[in-house]
Amino acid sequence: MKELDTIKEKYPTTRAAILPALYIAQEKFGWLSPEAIEEVSSTLNVPKALVRGVSTFYAMYKHKPMGRHLIQLCTNVSCMIFGAETLLELLKNKYGLEPGGTTEDGRFSLVIMECIGACDRAPAMLVNNDFHSNLDDNNITEILEKYK
Numbered sequence: 001m002k003e004l005d006t007i008k009e010k011y012p013t014t015r016a017a018i019l020p021a022l023y024i025a026q027e028k029f030g031w032l033s034p035e036a037i038e039e040v041s042s043t044l045n046v047p048k049a050l051v052r053g054v055s056t057f058y059a060m061y062k063h064k065p066m067g068r069h070l071i072q073l074c075t076n077v078s079c080m081i082f083g084a085e086t087l088l089e090l091l092k093n094k095y096g097l098e099p100g101g102t103t104e105d106g107r108f109s110l111v112i113m114e115c116i117g118a119c120d121r122a123p124a125m126l127v128n129n130d131f132h133s134n135l136d137d138n139n140i141t142e143i144l145e146k147y148k
């Protein structure tokens, strides 16, 4: 991947480039498959075990195929108080989505996340890189229907 070569040139050491390289690989492949790990390892000329170790340390890296759209729902204290649990039930009932799961059609994956810094607008979630807040049973469905 050409982007990986570009990243390599931007950092003083190849080890320093592992995190951004993993991010690019994940964007490209949708998850960090063994092939994606190999690609990062060979491009940066660092051991595969090191790349895998770094990738498994951070929750932002995915190690199994994900749906086209990743829902990251906050269930920390404020969001839970303001209805995140109800939203989880809705996602389960309407889309068959469980935390850590993917819809049968590959449209959505759901992960639970810690506070995303929007407690004053709880409950909140990210869909891909889009932030959504003040969620309830009605607007979460409207929001998700925009992601095909």
Ligand code: FES
Pocket: 074, 075, 076, 077, 078, 079, 080, 114, 115, 116, 117, 118, 119, 122, 123, 124
């Ligand atoms: S607890 Fe959910 S955004 Fe802070």
